[in-house]
Amino acid sequence: MSKQRARLIYNPSSGKEMMRQHLPEILDILESAGLETSCHMTKGSDDAREAAVKAAADEFDYVIAAGGDGTVNEVVNGLSSAPIRPTLGILPAGTSNDLARALRIPRNLVKAAKQLTKFQVRPLDVGQANDHFFINIAGCGRITEITYEVPSKMKTALGQLAYYMKGLEKIPQLGAIHLEVEAPNFGFSGKAMLCLICNSRRVGGFEKLAPEAEPDDGLFDVILIKQSSIPDIVKLATQALRGEHIHNQRVMYFQTDRLKITSNERVDLNLDGEYGGSLPKEFRVLKHHLRVLV
Numbered sequence: 153m154s155k156q157r158a159r160l161i162y163n164p165s166s167g168k169e170m171m172r173q174h175l176p177e178i179l180d181i182l183e184s185a186g187l188e189t190s191c192h193m194t195k196g197s198d199d200a201r202e203a204a205v206k207a208a209a210d211e212f213d214y215v216i217a218a219g220g221d222g223t224v225n226e227v228v229n230g231l232s233s234a235p236i237r238p239t240l241g242i243l244p245a246g247t248s249n250d251l252a253r254a255l256r257i258p259r260n261l262v263k264a265a266k267q268l269t270k271f272q273v274r275p276l277d278v279g280q281a282n283d284h285f286f287i288n289i290a291g292c293g294r295i296t297e298i299t300y301e302v303p304s305k306m307k308t309a310l311g312q313l314a315y316y317m318k319g320l321e322k323i324p325q326l327g328a329i330h331l332e333v334e335a336p337n338f339g340f341s342g343k344a345m346l347c348l349i350c351n352s353r354r355v356g357g358f359e360k361l362a363p364e365a366e367p368d369d370g371l372f373d374v375i376l377i378k379q380s381s382i383p384d385i386v387k388l389a390t391q392a393l394r395g396e397h398i399h400n401q402r403v404m405y406f407q408t409d410r411l412k413i414t415s416n417e418r419v420d421l422n423l424d425g426e427y428g429g430s431l432p433k434e435f436r437v438l439k440h441h442l443r444v445l446v
């Protein structure tokens with residue numbers, strides 16, 4: 153039998169630049185497990201997506217994304233648009249690594265590489281928002297615009313704290329937005345703080361943000377927070393840490409495999425923590441579209 157081939161797409165700037173340090177050891181782990189591995193180091197925006205498109209066309213068996221959520225999201229976008237899709241692997245080298253944590257991939261890069269070589273594969277739903285893809289979350293609302301305003305250098309130095317600092321600085325500007333949400337079993341028109349379309353439970357450090365979400369059930373878990381005062385938001389955030397926010401009367405929570413969101417103002421969309429264009433958008437679940445090593 154010929155050797156299986158893996159393409160390692162890594163972002164040298166992600167997180168605390170851990171990939172540079174661990175690359176030789178990771179390559180050794182992959183080679184020892186029988187994977188013939190070649191590397192692509194990303195140079196900037198969209199490079200990881202292009203490298204994933206090329207790896208799919210070259211019929212690699214595995215594409216391993218090493219970086220933060222931005223890099224993983226780009227690789228997911230490259231793979232999801234391909235007719236034949238290599239199995240995805242994730243090495244969490246970023247600041248927050250929501251995607252890897254949602255899939256219970258170890259935080260330590262070397263442990264994560266060893267875990268990959270157990271070759272345990274599970275199916276993964278992919279969310280589609282017009283022509284962009286996501287695997288963890290799509291969100292809109294002023295608070296979701298915080299994450300991509302944190303400069304990369306600041307993130308490398310301060311890690312997750314950078315998000316919270318940016319969040320506190322922004323609280324006075326967190327106004328409600330106008331949203332129209334249409335799904336087969338749900339309709340909303342009015343002012344909202346936030347709309348989150350989740351494929352897995354955990355988002356942005358909140359372990360139980362969408363307590364019933366499963367990444368392979370063919371459904372989105374949608375959380376809509378109606379217009380709220382700042383004290384209400386603080387209360388909601390505290391409840392969200394325990395997964396109790398879904399019982400709050402300002403929160404609407406439902407499951408669907410498709411929905412449409414529009415607004416009469418400019419509202420940007422956040423896909424897996426990165427800027428994803430602006431509304432209107434149509435969302436649908438592509439059930440079991442990717443296979444992922446866990």
Ligand SMILES: Nc1ncnc2c1ncn2[C@@H]1O[C@H](COP(=O)(O)OP(=O)(O)OP(=O)(O)O)[C@@H](O)[C@H]1O
Binds near residue numbers: 199222
């Ligand atoms: N060689 C590079 N130097 C600097 N930036 C790069 C390089 N390659 C890719 N990038 C940029 O890195 C961004 C993605 O970073 P990524 O999300 O992987 O790491 P992070 O921001 O540290 O982690 P996280 O998203 O988990 O907080 C992309 O926007 C891309 O433009």
